[in-house]
Amino acid sequence: MHELIILATINAKNKLYGATASDFSAVAPNIQQGLLAQYIRSKGLRVETIESDVLNITIQDLVHILKEKKPRLLGIIATGANPASSTMAMDGVNAFFAQYLPNKDNTASFVWGPHPTVLPERTLRETGADFVVRHEGWDTIPALFNALQKKENPHTIPDLSWIDAQGACQASPDAPLRDNLDTLPSVDWDLMDPRRYRAHNWHCFDDLTRRTPYAVIWTSFGCPFQCNFCSINNLFGKRTQRFRGMDHVINEISILVERHKVRNIKIMDELFVANEARMDTFCDRLEPKGYDLNLWAYARVDTVTPRILQRLRKAGLRWISYGFETASAELLKNTRKGTVAVNAAKIIESTREAGIFICADVVFGLPGETHQSMDNTYAFLVKHNFEYVNMYPVFPYPGTDLFDKAGPRTWKEYSLYGYDCVPMAGDNLTAAQILRFRDEAFVRYHSRPAYLAMIEQKFSAHTRAHIEAMTKTPLRRRILEESPCP
Numbered sequence: 001m002h003e004l005i006i007l008a009t010i011n012a013k014n015k016l017y018g019a020t021a022s023d024f025s026a027v028a029p030n031i032q033q034g035l036l037a038q039y040i041r042s043k044g045l046r047v048e049t050i051e052s053d054v055l056n057i058t059i060q061d062l063v064h065i066l067k068e069k070k071p072r073l074l075g076i077i078a079t080g081a082n083p084a085s086s087t088m089a090m091d092g093v094n095a096f097f098a099q100y101l102p103n104k105d106n107t108a109s110f111v112w113g114p115h116p117t118v119l120p121e122r123t124l125r126e127t128g129a130d131f132v133v134r135h136e137g138w139d140t141i142p143a144l145f146n147a148l149q150k151k152e153n154p155h156t157i158p159d160l161s162w163i164d165a166q167g168a169c170q171a172s173p174d175a176p177l178r179d180n181l182d183t184l185p186s187v188d189w190d191l192m193d194p195r196r197y198r199a200h201n202w203h204c205f206d207d208l209t210r211r212t213p214y215a216v217i218w219t220s221f222g223c224p225f226q227c228n229f230c231s232i233n234n235l236f237g238k239r240t241q242r243f244r245g246m247d248h249v250i251n252e253i254s255i256l257v258e259r260h261k262v263r264n265i266k267i268m269d270e271l272f273v274a275n276e277a278r279m280d281t282f283c284d285r286l287e288p289k290g291y292d293l294n295l296w297a298y299a300r301v302d303t304v305t306p307r308i309l310q311r312l313r314k315a316g317l318r319w320i321s322y323g324f325e326t327a328s329a330e331l332l333k334n335t336r337k338g339t340v341a342v343n344a345a346k347i348i349e350s351t352r353e354a355g356i357f358i359c360a361d362v363v364f365g366l367p368g369e370t371h372q373s374m375d376n377t378y379a380f381l382v383k384h385n386f387e388y389v390n391m392y393p394v395f396p397y398p399g400t401d402l403f404d405k406a407g408p409r410t411w412k413e414y415s416l417y418g419y420d421c422v423p424m425a426g427d428n429l430t431a432a433q434i435l436r437f438r439d440e441a442f443v444r445y446h447s448r449p450a451y452l453a454m455i456e457q458k459f460s461a462h463t464r465a466h467i468e469a470m471t472k473t474p475l476r477r478r479i480l481e482e483s484p485c486p
Contacts, residue, residue, distance in 0.1 A: 004046050004071040005145055007033050008062060009080075011052035012092030024470050025417075027054055027198040028081040031216050031268060034187040036077075036112070036137060042185050043142045053080075054196050059096050063103060071107055073145045075133070078113030078123075081216070081268070084231055086115035087397055088418075090123070090411035097127040108148050112137050114234035118399035120161035121169035132161040134171075135237060138178060177236060181221065182245045186252050189215065189260055199264040201466065202359060202388035203296055203319055205459045208466055215256045216266045219249045219282075223270040225300075226336040229363070231397035232270045241274065250285040257291045264294045273299035273320075276308050283311040294318050296359070301347040309354035320351060321359040321390075327380035328373045331366045348384055357458075360386040364441075365394035365434035367402075369426045374434075378441050385454055391442045392416060393423030393434045419476050432483035439480075443471045 009030055033049055040047040048069075052062050066074060078093050079086040093111060100109075110131035116123040120132040131154075133140050140159040147154040154160065158175035178184070194213035204211045222241045223232050233239050256262040273279060293316025301322055309320075324344065326332050351358055360381060364374050381389050395414050396406035406424050413422035423438075425431040445451065446467055456464040 002070050002072065003149065004048065004069065005040060005073045005075065005141070006048050006050060006066065006069065006071040007037055007040075007075045007077055008050040008066075009033060009053050009077050010059065010062070010089065010092040010096045011055075011057055012089070012095070024201050024473070026081065026200040026203075026214070027196070027212075028214075028266075029054070029187075029192050029194075029197050029216050030077060030080065031187060031218060032079055032113075033077045034192045035184060035218075036075075036141065037191075038185045038188050039138050040142055040145075041188075045142055045145060049191070051196070059092070059099055062096065063100050066100065066107065067103060067105070070105060072148055073141075074107050074109045075141060076109065076111045076127075076129070078111050078115055081266075084395070084397055084414075086113040086234070087231070087395075087411055088414040088416075089113070090115055090126075091415075094126050094411070097129060101128050108144075110141075110144070112141075114231060115398055117237075118231075118234045120171065121163075124161060124163050124169060130162065134159045134161060135175060135235060136178065138184070140175065174237060177238075177240070177242070179242065181242055182248055184244075186248065186255075189252075189255055194256065194260045194262050199266070199294075201470070203264060203266070203294065205357070205387065205455070205463045206294070206318070208463060210263065212264075213260055213262045214264045214266075215260070215262045216268050217249065217252055217256075218268050219244050219246075219272060220269045220274070225271070228334075228336050228401040229366070229394060229397070230270075231399045234397075234399040241271065243275075243278065246278070246281045246285055249282070250289075253286065253291070253293075254289065257289075257293070263292060265296075267295060267297035270298060271300060271303065272297035273303050273308065273312070276305060279308050279312065283315040287311075287315040291316060296321065298323070301344050302342045304347060304351070306350040306353070309350055309356060313354045313356050317356060319357045319359055319387075321361055322347070322351075323361045324380070325361070325363050326366055326369075326373065327377040328366075328368075331368055331373060334367055345384075357387040358384075359388045359390060360384070361390045361392070363392045363394050364438050365423055365426045365429065365431075367427055369434070370428050371433075371437075374437050374441075378445070381445055382448070382450075385451060387455070387458070389442070389445055391438050391445075393421075393431075393438050394426075396424045417475060419478050421477060422479050430483070432479050435477060436480055439475055439477070447471045 037047050037049045078089045109129045110133045111129045112133045116132045117134045123132050143157045144154050161171045164170050194215045197214040199211045199214040220243045222236050224241045295317045296319035298321045396402035412420040423431050423434050452464050
């Protein structure tokens with residue numbers, strides 16, 4: 001047994017992403033894993049990370065590696081590029097423990113992520129792990145390791161859940177959220193080599209040959225808004241947004257550009273453009289550096305202004321993702337998103353005038369959805385001819401209002417591109433009808449002559465050909481094969 005902590009992700013990409021797992025999907029760094037590892041190192045402990053999904057390490061190979069390394073503590077990181085991916089990752093996590101536990105030595109294990117945080121007992125019983133580390137885990141993981149080393153009782157350490165000798169689930173108290181995020185170390189990009197990673201295809205429509213090196217940075221945690229379908233705050237336990245100091249943000253960008261030659265950077269904040277004064281500070285610090293950046297970030301249509309969009313573009317923001325969700329004011333109101341009164345057309349116009357490309361995000365299957373409202377949302381997308389569109393069915397994520405209403409589910413059903421995908425059924429539509437509409441609408445939108453002509457004019461003929469190949473790559477769906485609905 002070695003004095004070592006290993007933090008590992010599970011490789012289930014081919015199962016989760018289906019036909020998109022090769023050329024079209026991103027290969028993203030797991031920032032949460034990198035941050036946890038660097039914080040543990042700052043406490044003087046030895047930690048290694050295994051990015052199984054990035055390095056294409058199978059579950060069987062990971063089990064073999066762990067048998068050889070014999071860490072004192074193993075942490076399985078159940079999350080990905082966004083909080084919602086934590087739930088779809090659980091199918092792979094469960095499969096890992098099914099292979100790992102029969103050969104388990106004295107290594108203690110835990111599962112960490114937004115999903116385990118809100119479903120600790122179910123996670124413990126499904127996986128057989130020794131612990132769930134709830135919430136952020138900064139001090140919980142080092143304290144757990146030290147307790148194991150000293151053979152002390154770990155059950156007083158905050159943010160732990162476990163199954164006791166009588167088979168009951170127990171939990172220690174929650175730890176308070178860390179207020180000062182600048183006490184956290186930055187990701188070590190020498191260890192998380194940006195050359196391992198690849199940007200989303202649409203992020204690099206201007207040059208698809210330069211999708212790597214790639215990096216993801218963070219400037220805040222959480223979101224203060226109340227959208228009832230969103231699981232972003234599962235890890236934090238409340239709806240709040242905490243900010244990282246801008247000096248640290250700009251310093252990390254400088255390291256990525258100057259040391260690692262990174263151009264493509266995703267800002268992973270659920271809501272980056274949230275505070276105009278903070279955006280001014282970001283632009284004041286970044287723009288004078290004159291970097292050739294291709295940044296993309298999330299915003300709401302009610303948190304941007306024409307002036308700040310112009311400033312962000314000069315600083316290197318080339319893509320912005322707006323969550324339009326639906327063209328129906330009634331459905332939008334029911335989500336508690338709070339953007340019903342905003343003139344989206346004016347924001348779209350201002351974004352384009354600033355020279356920023358738009359990735360539009362919409363969802364199909366919100367409570368009250370009908371065929372007509374889905375058609376209206378699709379018509380909204382066509383009208384504005386966005387440079388790219390992400391289309392999602394509604395999934396009832398644990399920790400949201402929708403989860404308890406949806407009934408029993410398996411975690412593999414949450415994989416948007418996977419064969420076993422099953423979205424939440426609507427009030428008026430079946431899950432199969434919603435998924436079929438989503439799949440057909442995605443292909444139809446990105447195959448339109450007007451769209452392809454715009455892409456070729458703004459980007460290149462090569463980009464157009466790439467998109468044409470993407471839309472000709474079929475997704476297999478069990479639910480559609482078994483439910484040949486009209």
